[in-house]
Amino acid sequence: MAHANSPYGTPADWYADTAVSIAFKQRDASNQAKICDIKLREAYKHVATLANVSQRVDCPHAQAVEEDARVVAGLLRELKEVSTEAAERQLENEEIQAEIARVRAEIVKKKMEIERYVKMKYKEISEAVLKNQMVMSKSSKDIKRSEGFQKRAYKNKRHMSSLNLFST
Known part of the structure; x- marks a missing residue:
């Protein structure tokens, strides 16, 4: 039986496909977290390089550059934590x-099982009712036959008794 929302055969197939799709999305989220981690390492390298250059070159703004590098490193750590947390939440x-x-x-599967069970029980009940009707029909015929037999027996008995009356 085809399902309205599914290009596949049954709802169970559709839900199974959805679960597979979610698994691929989980893998993609994991890959994105790895890419973010790689970019974070590259940013750390740039900040470290900037701090080293500012220390080597006797520049009046070296201390400000180091402070900015620390701030950027802190922000990058926060970014990593947030991106990791976001990836975990997404997963x-x-x-x-x-x-x-x-x-x-599972619900769809159980519903289908229940529908099959109900159909089977309905069929069994229908067959039992039909069989019962046939038995009742047969019984009523038997009753009518026995009533007819009893009437004939009564008539025969009366006839026999009338014969007995004449013989005495």
Whole structure:
């Protein structure tokens, strides 16, 4: 049975595909965190280079450059923490979404099982009702036959008793 939201056959297929998609997104988020970490290391190198150059060159602004380098390094650390936290939250959200997709697939699966069970029980009940009707029909025919037999027996008995009356 085709599902309205799915280019696939069943809702379970659609939810399974969603879970796979979420797994790929998790991998992409992990890769983005790695890229952010690489960029952060490059920025640290630039800041360190800037600090070293300012110390070697006797420049009047060397102390200000070092202070700026420390501020930039602190900001870069904060950026790393925030990006790592954001990546972790994204992974958590996607894991939750994958769990929701799994539960929905289970719900759909159970619903289909229940529908099959209900159809099977409905068929069994229908067959039992039909069989019961046939038995009832047969019973009513048997009752009518036995009533007819009893009437005939009564008539025969009366007839026999009338014959007995004449013979005495």
